């Protein structure tokens with residue numbers, strides 16, 4: 025599971041604002057591409073410059089601490105998904121399977137191992153050797169993946185254990201006994217991580233730097249929440265499953281940076297302007313959908329096309345929550361007057377949001393369906409990702425029975441092209457839309473969703 | 482002069498093994514009327530490790546939920562789980578949906594992998610009357626504070642179970658459960674010592690049955706059973722055959738079918754394994770007479786436990802624990818297994834194979850599923866492997 029710099033699908037967006045309009049043109053995709061290129065370029069030379077590098081994941085990653093030590097961050101999930109977008113994944117997967125990896129394990133891991141074995145990192149240059157990895161327990165595979173690097177690069181892998189939601193209807197309020205116990209454990213681990221970072225970098229931990237990074241994360245989170253809320257509007261200004269991937273990519277890679285704040289600020293401005301103009305992602309929005317799971321990057325354009333040709337737009341995807349580690353709620357802001365304690369408290373809460381989105385998915389999905397005025401839910405089961413898909417068919421069963429809402433279940437993989445069966449998926453998608461149409465779904469759904477009230481960063 | 486009555490150890494052992502076998506085939510949960518004395522309910526727990534002592538002290542019979550084996554007919558679960566989830570998760574779901582596990586007071590799973598965590602959600606959606614939860618055992622046992630966190634998590638479980646049974650669970654009750662479970666684990670350690678020293682006296686499949694019985698019968702009874710079995714095993718007169726000594730790893734969660742273990746027994750002496758490792762989790766006794774028994778359990782989890790593919794512990798590098806098993810069992814080779822679709826198992830299998838390559842130790846890679854019913858091909862593979870080992874050792 026990851027974030028992406030997905031390529032825009034041509035021919036589906038409205039044209040860019042005319043030159044006479046007063047705001048500076050902002051194209052989230054090209055701006056995102058530029059930022060990603062810069063990030064990759066800096067990574068490529070990090071080792072030469074003897075600057076510390078950490079491998080991290082998009083869920084539960086302690087970026088705030090790492091950034092306060094000036095670590096460069098490598099996101100191996102993003103590298104792996106890029107092999108899918110650029111259609112080189114099959115080769116890397118083959119290399120790793122020849123090496124002995126099972127066909128039944130996470131294809132992201134296999135693409136990464138394939139790249140490691142080829143001693144290169146596609147598609148955007150050579151990745152630096154990491155000095156440390158931080159992997160959370162949010163996905164169990166993160167830990168096994170990090171063990172591969174630990175052995176290969178002979179460097180420490182730090183497992184950040186984030187206790188998740190224990191049962192259904194689990195309510196944890198900031199400051200209650202359960203939250204305090206969990207936060208204390210997370211804080212203990214952060215202290216341990218800080219000691220490790222001090223050893224690796226030879227620098228003293230600077231708590232003011234941490235607070236500074238947190239302040240920027242807060243700003244990004246506020247913009248991000250507003251951007252998400254704006255997609256409650258009908259027509260939806262962006263496709264949560266496609267455009268959302270670029271946004272969330274920046275949320276991760278540029279988390280806590282000046283560039284990250286600026287991107288999110290401009291993104292919010294841009295999305296807000298689109299809403300004001302009544303501009304939708306699809307020319308004529310006919311069905312508002314919720315996408316559960318992660319996309320299939322090898323067939324990304326096709327996947328989007330299958331839905332958008334029917335006038336279907338993904339107003340929300342649970343991916344936007346879990347791939348941001350659960351930081352999709354504006355109440356999850358750091359108190360920068362108590363940086364470390366607050367980091368632990370918010371991380372513990374965010375992890376539970378991110379995890380519950382999967383393991384107790386039905387609980388939040390009911391609300392998301394209402395919030396985003398959704399007509400149908402699309403579940404994408406990922407063969408190699410048990411985190412996303414082991415409970416998905418059951419959640420679908422529960423949601424369709426309880427809410428009487430049309431659902432679609434399709435299966436493929438993130439980046440393994442062997443599991444994309446075009447004709448079968450198309451048939452299912454078409455049948456799903458026909459069912460939606462029979463429920464009187466044709467025509468733009470005017471007045472269905474409420475306009476979001478944003479907060480100011 | 483009266484003739485000395487020699488107990489028929491072999492018959493006694495066979496009777497014990499038969500009893501263990503039927504216990505392991507029975508996935509049913511005893512209802513209120515059938516519960517053994519002293520118990521008021523059952524607490525289902527998923528592999529790998531669960532602190533049975535806390536349930537036991539609450540008067541709940543801890544039952545390790547080990548899937549459906551190769552006799553279960555799947556009627557419901559296939560439609561509720563993608564095709565790429567391991568068998569134990571699928572069959573456990575089936576047992577939940579088909580009513581077999583309806584009698585459980587509660588069901589607890591663990592963050593051993595993502596598929597296992599999903600079981601708590603599946604349970605809460607389909608069996609809303611049962612207490613269903615994830616006991617968040619930590620994946621970072623290396624940071625200071627880990628034992629304190631585990632203790633807090635155990636206290637949470639203790640409070641929930643107390644609510645469920647309607648009375649508090651005293652420290653004294655937990656202490657006495659620890660004493661009992663220590664005894665059981667000591668007996669299991671003896672069992673494994675016999676396998677290492679005289680593997681011809683106890684096959685892997687027999688040892689497995691003896692341990693597996695403890696996953697569902699009361700600990701008191703299991704202790705008794707092991708106390709009878711151990712002398713009988715020691716008295717066994719079996720000639721050591723010409724078989725290679727191997728270790729078996731990869732059976733830490735999903736259960737390999739008994740027939741698979743028997744197939745391996747036919748060709749090899751399995752001197753050590755990681756089957757039902759959660760039952761034998763501690764390498765030493767949990768401290769018994771301490772002020773805080775929950776702390777003793779928590780601290781033991783962090784400080785005195787076996788290695789397993791579902792826990793990252795920087796003190797237990799993969800190659801090291803495998804080599805220790807080989808060394809301690811004077812094993813010639815290893816059988817590296819993994820359950821199909823088991824991410825942690827399949828990843829670990831690769832690590833193991835690379836470490837054994839580096840150490841020049843022979844190994845055989847096998848993949849299994851609990852629902853397997855045909856073993857001919859596997860038998861051929863194992864025989865060929867055993868023969869090549871004997872040839873090399875000759």
Ligand code: SF4
Nearest residue numbers: 025130163165409411
């Ligand atoms: S199993 Fe899923 S969430 Fe985990 S690393 Fe792989 S793709 Fe990401």
Ligand code: SF4
Nearest residue numbers: 567594597734735823
């Ligand atoms: S067999 Fe493997 S994948 Fe399945 S529940 Fe056990 S550890 Fe998880």
